[in-house]
Amino acid sequence: MKISGVDIRPGNILEYEKGIWKVAKIQHTQPGKGGAYMQVEMKNLQDGRKTNVRFRSADTIEKVRLETKDYQFLFQDGEALVFMDQENYEQINLDTDLLGDERPFLEDGMVVTLELWEDRPISVQLPDQIEATIVEADAVVKGQTASSSYKPAVLENGVRVMVPPHIESGTRIVVDVYERSYVGKAG
Structure with a gap:
């Protein structure tokens, strides 16, 4: 299926230069002079190479269905x-x-x-969210407001995430796998 260069979104799988590429990031740019374009960061799913490519709205690219x-x-x-x-x-x-x-x-x-x-x-x-246990959480720094401050914590799998001040070591939380961010306490 052919799509316009400005319709590319993160997560799309594209056929580009005889390879299969996954879109990681996009940035729509509209310079003062010239036409708008989409700056696309992609990773080759066959050999792991990364590249940045500019696509204009007139460009078409093949979107692959997997x-x-x-x-x-x-x-x-x-x-x-x-x-x-x-x-x-x-x-x-x-x-x-x-x-x-x-x-x-x-x-x-x-x-x-x-x-x-x-x-x-x-x-x-992977699933978008998983449950994990916190094995290490820093103490709350006095004077920080609870509404805007987060503190670092380490999950059982060794990944560091930022959590609200009331979360302590041993707490089970829900984590967004792709953002590596705290979602909430596990129910």
């Missing part, structure tokens, strides 16, 4: 992650690099969505 399938994470075997197909129970091994910065959030038994292109897994989507 097949998605649910898999369950079983365990890590060296540098490979072992997943099981939820329908036929077949196991596949994927490189840990496929997850990137979200790797610490992957838990045993977690159901994830694999995006497949020509029957080859090219990306792993």
